[in-house]
Amino acid sequence: MSNRLTARRYAKALLQIGDKQGNVPQLQQELDTVAAAVAANADLTRLVASPLVLPTKKAEVFEAILASAKVSQTLRHFFRVVAEAGRLNLLADIHRSFAELVDERAGIVEARVSSAQALSEAQSKALVASLATRTGKTIRLSWKQDAALLGGLKVQVGSTVLDASLQGQLRQLKTQLLSA
Template identity: 90%
Template sequence: MSNRLTARRYAKALLQIGDQQGNVPQLQEELDTVAAAVAANGDLARLVASPLVLPTKKAEVFEAILASAKVSPTLRHFFRVVAEAGRLNLLADIHRTFADQVDERAGIVEAKVASAQPLSEAQTRALVASLTARTGKTIRLTWHQDPALLGGVKVQVGSTVLDASLQGQLRQLKAQLLSA
């Protein structure tokens, strides 16, 4: 079974537990904190990723760290199960998948925008409004600069790519000229 599928199953289980207990936002906040702490601490990241440390030892160490960080018993138990199953190395994937599932439930979708120059506030608002109308969902915009685009924007929402860049238009023109 792929790591991505395994992470999805753990994230789904945590979401179901959160639903039963009515504390999904708290679990998400704690999971964000734990994932950030692991990413920021080299020793902790090595412990999580190391195949040489026994799963039971990882579970004990991780439990102690989470208890000292005052993480809820629910999340501590969840991570004990994950660690004892030898899947603690999937922490980043579980975190990402859990956040995606919570967003999906809330009707939030991420739009990745690339442009040659930063977008103005008015352009950003117009783009969000257009994408909201097109998808019917709440848009969370992430932007990065791509000087290769020359001008315009390239937007990815899920698996759909909308290319309104000058580079994309030149590519389309070339294809039309070559096919004529």
Template identity: 40%
Template sequence: MSESSDQVTDNTTLVSGVAKRYAAALLELAEDGGATQQVERDLAAFDAMLAESADLVRLVRSPVFTADEQLAALDALLAKAGIAGLAANFVKLAAKNRRLFVLPDMIKAFRALLAEKRGEATAEVVSAAPLSDANVAALKEALAASTGKKINIAARVDPALIGGLIVKVGSRMVDTSLRTKLNSLKFAMKEVG
């Protein structure tokens, strides 16, 4: 392994550790203040804003902006979005501490910790076409039976799969996509030829 790939691994681990520490502290504060559901809603709203705005992503990720510039912009944005209390303070603290670039991972870590406390698991599902409500319900039921946990589905569409699904729950992954099957067949044919 090269030195640069070791550094990438170390940076990923560092970011992950920072995200988990911040998320754990926020969850503890939210539980102590009886504001867990409100913080969850506010973080989901902020995460949705990130998904919709390339400018906001640039503000969050770019080291070009000073902490004061990020704070000023976030202050106005949070007020406009109606995000206040612990979630707003959390976002501002991340900006003040120059950790705003880790915020998306902090939100994921918060959700994961909260789901773990609730006995839930999130299944990341990638399909070639959007899943129907009946498909989602059947998938939740099957995954709940195999994991023993309440399952939340985080679905996305990737037409390149051609057909089938890729389902990931925790560290377990099942790939039934047609693309993977075709690639396996192509590889097997190369081995034979």
């Protein structure tokens, strides 16, 4: 089983625990804090990723770190289980999967937009409105500039890619001409 699928299972379990306890927003905030702290600290990143450190030792060290960070008992117990299972290296994937599951439940989907130039405020609003109508969900837009695009844009919503770039239109025109 891939690491991404394993991480998603752990994230689902944490979400179910949060649902039972009624503290999903608190768990998400704490998980954000823990993931950011690990990403910002090279020693913690090495500890989490190292296959040389025994899982029980990782669990002890991570438990001490979480206790000093005043993280809830629920999240501390969750990470003890994850660490003892030898899956602490999946922390970033668990964090990302948990956020995706919370967003999915709230009907929020991320749209990744690549364009040659920055979109104006009006263009961004129009794109969000169009995608919201098309998907029936709330859209969270993330944008990046892609110098390889001559014009137009590419939008990825989930696994669907909408190519409205100049290269995409030229590729489509070429296909039509070759098939004619």
